[in-house]
Amino acid sequence: MRKVSWIALFYWLKTTAVMYVAVQMSPPGVTEHLLLIFSSLGPLLLWFGLSFFFFKRLHPWVLIVLMFLTTFFLYAHLIYYRFYEDFLTLPILLQVGNVGGLSQSTWTLLSPWDLLFIIDLVVIGWWLIKRGSFTITPKEKKQYAGSAAGISLVILAAAWWHSPHLFQENYNRDKVVTSISIYAYQWFDIAYSITAPLQKTMADQSAAEPVEGYVAEKEPIKTKWFGQAKGKNVVFITLESVQNFVIDAEVKGEPVTPFLNQLKEESLYFSNLYDQASQGKSSDAEFMVDTGLYPLDGGSVFVRRPNNTFNGLPELLKDYQTTVFHGNVRTFWNREQMYDSLGYDQFISKQDYEINEENKINYGIEDKSFFRQSIPYMKQLNEPYMAKFITLTNHFPFLLDEKDRSLPLAETSEPVVNRYLTTVRYLDESIRQLFQSLKEEGMYQDTMFVLFGDHYGISKEYEDGVHELLDQADTALSHTRNQRVPLLIHIPGMKGKTFDTLGGQIDIRSTVFHLLGKETESYMSFSQNLLADDKEEFVAFRDGDFITPSYLFQDGICYKTDSSQPVNGSYCKEGREKAREKLKLSDHIIKGDLLRFK
Incomplete structure (x- = not known):
């Protein structure tokens, strides 16, 4: 069990390093930093714990496969983030054909430093093969599973407490990743993407009324x-x-x-x-x-x-x-x-x-x-x-x-x-x-x-x-x-x-x-x-950020545009709600295919 725990702890440190050094995440506050640092530990413990379901002679090889998949997953997100400043989503993964014609672009995003990503695979993989199989008792499995699940639940509860609306909006992926880890985010994104088509199935004429009311407030001059x-x-x-x-x-x-x-x-x-x-x-x-x-x-x-x-x-x-x-x-x-x-x-x-x-x-x-x-x-x-x-x-x-x-x-x-x-x-x-x-x-x-x-x-x-x-x-x-x-x-x-x-x-x-x-x-x-x-001088960005002549809201921080200095978040509260409303209504139109009722 210790081998699995140490590997999970190593990949927790690796993930944290990638988020801070390679992706250059910059959470706005102490709580966000703590969430970003600790949120990946629980999912990684659960992930590497999957090796327990295999025969003991396969444990080293299963762990190597899990290590490879984790490294590939992290690296794919890093490459995408380098240019798009965003994390991968299921729809983007399904649109991989749009990358095929852009091979030069993809190669340009690679760096010699990326070789560091595979060093641990070689070193730890060699060590696992050399040490051979190992035995884990049922009691150790229960202790491991309980610890992994407990850590995951504590982190999710902390994220929920800090951002009650976090799981109701998928606008700011940086915030979701910071709060629940890159790994939990991906499962959340998959679930979000799979259930999204239901909105069209469930929509009817009445679903268009709130949007019509919002748009009707604008009288063009x-x-x-x-x-x-x-x-x-x-x-x-x-x-x-x-x-x-x-x-x-x-x-x-x-x-x-x-x-x-x-x-x-x-x-x-x-x-x-x-x-x-x-x-x-x-x-x-x-x-x-x-x-x-x-x-x-x-x-x-x-x-x-x-x-x-x-x-x-x-x-x-x-x-x-x-x-x-x-x-x-x-x-x-x-x-x-x-x-x-x-x-x-x-x-x-x-x-x-x-x-x-x-x-x-x-x-x-x-x-x-x-x-x-x-x-x-x-x-x-x-x-x-x-x-x-x-x-x-x-x-x-x-x-x-x-x-x-x-x-x-x-x-x-x-x-x-x-x-x-x-x-x-x-x-x-x-x-x-x-x-x-x-x-x-x-x-x-x-x-x-x-x-x-x-x-x-x-x-x-x-x-x-x-x-x-x-x-x-x-x-x-x-x-x-x-x-x-x-x-x-x-x-x-x-x-x-x-x-x-x-x-x-x-x-x-x-x-x-x-x-x-x-x-x-x-x-x-x-x-x-x-x-x-x-004309209302207000620009909403897809991640829920916005800018007006007076304020900029970016990555959870409110700035004065005349000084670039951070100010109390209350100054941006109205703008955040306005951006959220615009994006939500637009999403309703698209995901519910509401224009078919017009």
């Missing part, structure tokens, strides 16, 4: 911008991984985005728009712009709920021909099926482009060739049309051939950031060429262009390079503000204006429809018009 783009074609350009800090930034005296810098002076430019995507990343951004609903708390709506009824862009643009252009495979993020549900007329994907050694990238086709080959398809569209372009080149790990690089490499301490700036410049040049081609083809003047960043490109793992580039301090507020993404709405002939209105990607939908002169009040949506003077 028409502004001078209403209908300014009425009847025009609409072209959405998703700027892959582009964060707002690159706008007007320079490397060795050269602008990173010369074309976007110029375009924003001739456009409605929203400089205070936040990335609200969750685990679905690009697909989440698309989903918010299309539907005005928040993404799910785990996985991607595109994969988990593609057969739901939605009020997508084609629903409100019934007189438009709607087409999506994307240089990746049709099945990535399950786009082909989801676009059918949203009502798109056409999907031009990787199979429709001529891809060769000169223009291919790991995920499909480079942006310049992508836009160039898309023009003939655009010329076949009937006006008015809505075209959506999803770019690819500026994707982690931001690799670019020397021949395509026109910006000098920055000299920050993070190579990922240095490469990122060169691929952003490439994307900027690609968009400039697209605009020039559309002008030459006579397709520019009668079109409204909507360009927006889909999600962050630089995760916290590499953010030191951004701090160096911008000469900024590393604070909770600077991290959050670096997650802003650009939004440019360009209407040829309209005078440009910069808006510092606080908003999120979910607000793009209502803003675009306001400019098109479309009435949207009859649709269930959490999108707000960024052009309205009375």
